[in-house]
Amino acid sequence: MAIYTKKGDKGETGLFGGSRIAKNSLKVNCYGTLDEANASLGIAYSLVKSEELKHIIRTIQQQLFIVGAELASDDQGKNLLEEKVNKENVAWFEQIIDQYEQKLGPIHEFIIPGETTASACLHLSRSMIRRAERLIVKLNGHSSVRSELIQYVNRLSDVLFMLARAEVYFHLLEEVKSKVAEKIKETKSTPAVLTLELACQMAKAAEEKAAAIGIPIVFSVADSGGNTILIHRMEEALLASLDISPNKAYTAVALKMATHELVPLIQPGGELYGVQLSNQNKIVTFGGGYPLKIGQQVVGGIGVSGGSVEEDMTIAVEALKVFNQGE
Structure with missing residues (x-):
């Protein structure tokens, strides 16, 4: 597949289904913002150490392509899509949120991003998803957007918030384990007394x-x-x-x-x-x-x-x- 086609040189882009729209249109802004969030999630994925979190992040990245494809389709294209996000995807998000909320406990103050680089990237992705959600809601006022898609994007920002918290938790856990292991090694490797x-x-x-x-x-x-x-x-x-x-x-x-x-x-x-x-x-x-x-x-x-x-x-x-x- 060619990287450049020259079809967009006049400021237009093609939708799945055949129609063309301006690159600065609300619709393009919607799926373009999701693309930004996906790129930010890629940075988070590369930095996160927890395999559990990496699996969740990678799955979300794959699902964002599905969401983006639907937003990048005209009415004819939407009917041709084989995959769309649904209530099961939203339920999976809610399961993740409940799981980590139980593990991490409630919070009583605002979280300042930056305790780890990976968690900061997750917060950045969350803010991008919030922006995408605002654009999608605005788009829904002009042309119909499925309620399941809007619900998915809304719940996704909550998931990313919990993943950012979980990343900090796992990072601190590994630090504690490392320090304990270091102390144990130090105890074993040095003589207890001068005999x-x-x-x-x-x-x-x-x-x-x-x-x-x-x-x-x-x-x-x-x-x-x-x-x-x-x-x-x-x-x-x-x-x-x-x-x-x-x-x-x-x-x-x-x-x-x-x-x-x-x-x-x-x-x-x-x-x-x-x-x-x-x-x-x-x-x-x-x-x-x-x-x-x-x-x-x-x-x-x-x-x-x-x-x-x-x-x-x-x-x-x-x-x-x-x-x-x-x-």
Whole structure:
């Protein structure tokens, strides 16, 4: 079928049945407005996630072609139409309205469109259908329009109002489900407490990395109160590291940050200038200490000492991977 025929170049269009009328006639405005509403429903259909709503919207779109065809027919064409909307279609609308009204409950104030893009498109479609209804009622004053068609269009705007409400409801429902699932996943994937067994696993990972790069280290773990629960010393590790390593773990817990992040903060004029002189000189301000977090909660800290700052940090990261492996 050709997209352009040139028959409408003079401002007229053909009706089903053979007659021609002006493109700005009331009749054309009626089915043209329904076409606008159908396009808007197409946007809503593409945005809606609920399969239940998508099925209803798609069915309405198909029915609007039937309504549009009747409005785009002259008297002869109307007699040739195989399908027309009827009371069964109106009853289906009423069933949908009753179903969602029972699920969503009554409303006591005006609804401002825009809670979701899809619901806003449904409200836009509803307003277009209302405009089409006004035009069709006006058309009925000039030429007869079946009462079932007028009733169908009237009830359709009510259906779209309920579908817009339902779209917001389903959207919020999915958001809640997603957040609950996220919380469950977070609970399952992160350790409930900092156990000695977990501390030993982290120490093993740190030792393996340290051995791989040839650096003997001391690895320490502190609990949420800054108390040392494990000190793991490799052979030939520096004696000084027996003091530095647990202090790095303590610092990470006490200040809730990695120790290398303190460097700019302790400079003159910095927010934590002088903090290294507090806490009985246990604060370490160079890399190798990291807090252990579950969500935003600090449940402990680790400290690595024995190599350069970069080497200590690299080794500590391997231990962090063990702690976070379930995430």
